[in-house]
Amino acid sequence: QVHLVESGGGLVQAGGSLTLSCAASGSTLSFSVIGWYRQAPGKQRALVAYIGTGGSTYYADSLKGRFTISRDNRKNTVYLQMNSLKYEDTAVYYCNVYGRDNFWGQGTQVTVSS
Numbered sequence: 001q002v003h004l005v006e007s008g009g010g011l012v013q014a015g016g017s018l019t020l021s022c023a024a025s026g027s028t029l030s031f032s033v034i035g036w037y038r039q040a041p042g043k044q045r046a047l048v049a050y051i052g053t054g055g056s057t058y059y060a061d062s063l064k065g066r067f068t069i070s071r072d073n074r075k076n077t078v079y080l081q082m083n084s085l086k087y088e089d090t091a092v093y094y095c096n097v098y099g100r101d102n103f104w105g106q107g108t109q110v111t112v113s114s
Contacts (some may be wrong), residue, residue, distance in 0.1 A: 009108030022078040022095030030073040034097040038091035087114040
């Protein structure tokens with residue numbers, strides 16, 4: 001099983017940017033569709049974006065134009081570039097193999113101050 005670890009979260013002012021990393025260990029993620037998800041306080045975890053093995057991407061409608069997902073298979077890492085951050089982007093962000101509902105990591109906290 002691919003084991004994924006998220007990093008890069010932090011505290012940022014509204015309008016700022018952050019780049020999250022999702023690093024794989026134990027196996028290559030080259031052959032996996034990888035998704036970024038987030039869970040805001042009091043809400044269910046929701047899909048943010050995913051990236052296919054060939055680089056095709058999908059974004060939640062509300063995030064198009066602000067978030068960019070990418071992958072570097074040589075580094076065994078998937079990234080989430082987040083720009084123009086809003087208070088409502090505050091959440092714990094997770095990555096996982098798309099469609100897999102187990103083996104969730106600890107996530108990385110993103111806090112956007114208004």
